[in-house]
Amino acid sequence: MxxxxxxxxxxxxxxxxxxxxxxxxxxxxxxxxxxxxxxxxxxxxxxxxxxxxxxxxxxxxxxxxxxxxxxxxxxxxxxxxxxxxxxxxxxxxxxxxxxxxxxxxxxxxxxxxxxxxxxxxxxxxxxxxxxxxxxxxSKTSEMRMPVPMMNILNGGKHALNSTDLQEFMIMPVGAPSFKEALRYGAEVFHTLKKILVARGLNTSVGDEGGYAPSLPSNEAAIQIILEAIEKAGYKAGKDIFIAIDAAASELYKDGKYHLATEKRVLSSEEMVQFYAEWVEKYPIISIEDGCAEDDWDGW
Missing domain, CATH: 3.30.390.10 (Enolase-like, N-terminal domain)
Structure with a gap:
């Protein structure tokens, strides 16, 4: 019934x-x-x-x-x-x-x-x-806890003084359990704050709880997160990976992507190449909303 x-x-x-x-x-x-x-x-x-x-x-x-x-x-x-x-x-x-x-x-x-x-x-x-x-x-036979995606550095609409891309996240893929993954993430988050304080950067948080420092480029966000992972005692690309939510529709005007932080305007092809270079260079395993919702050529 x-x-x-x-x-x-x-x-x-x-x-x-x-x-x-x-x-x-x-x-x-x-x-x-x-x-x-x-x-x-x-x-x-x-x-x-x-x-x-x-x-x-x-x-x-x-x-x-x-x-x-x-x-x-x-x-x-x-x-x-x-x-x-x-x-x-x-x-x-x-x-x-x-x-x-x-x-x-x-x-x-x-x-x-x-x-x-x-x-x-x-x-x-x-x-x-x-x-x-x-x-x-949902008739799911196997039950498994997901790997948490932790938004530790905010930009875009979530933090108007920071990077163009909206969310820089960490994913503790190498953790043996959800409990341990949560610990990995918390330790990296607090280590990141110490690094920001040491460099005289803002530790105010954005809309979703990640730090919102003023950085010289979007890539600088990746680099400072990698430093936090290492100083927290973990290995990037093994214990913890990086994920990005670009919210690229917010950057898309007149058929171009406007990266105000870097004073750059990119075509769809150039934006895809922008990500490709990062993926080749850094342990990034997820890019969400990498192109604008109506940019079908980019997708």
């Missing part, structure tokens, strides 16, 4: 950046309760699902989410209350209720809030931890 939704309640809260977001409480007929808050990114693609905002400049600079909250409390609640669902049928019901390709009618923030709250409640109803609930509904 599938869970029956007893009630749904949405509200507006503030996220870690101080911006409004949607939080949803959902209760099942057996009393199981789930609560979820919807995350939001500083840099988002134009083709992503729509995060519904109020655009009322008198409240939170137009970033309020009361419209999305109303959609939870008035539209979605009315359609779902008292009915049986599993995770897939719930999500499909809300997608059909929205009726748009980009979830622009109800708002992806309204839909995701309800979906996540339901997953928490359903996991409790099934007496399972959330990760095991998702393992079972």
């Amino acid at each position: 599938m869970p029956i939704i007893k009630d749904i309640k949405g509200r507006e809260i503030l996220d870690s950046r101080g911006n409004p977001t949607v939080e949803v409480d959902l209760t099942l007929s057996d009393g199981s309760f789930g609560r979820a808050a919807v995350p939001s990114g500083a840099s988002t693609g134009s083709h992503e699902a729509v995060e519904l905002r109020d655009d009322d400049k008198k409240r939170y600079g137009g970033k309020g989410v009361l419209k999305a909250v109303d959609n939870v409390n008035l539209v979605i609640r009315k359609a779902l209350k008292g009915k049986e669902f599993n995770q897939r049928s719930l999500d499909n019901a809300m997608i059909a209720l929205d009726g748009t390709e980009n979830k622009g009618k109800l708002g992806a923030n309204a839909i995701l809030g309800v979906s996540l709250a339901f997953s928490h409640a359903a996991a409790k109803s099934a007496k399972k931890p959330l990760y095991k609930y998702f393992k079972d509904i």
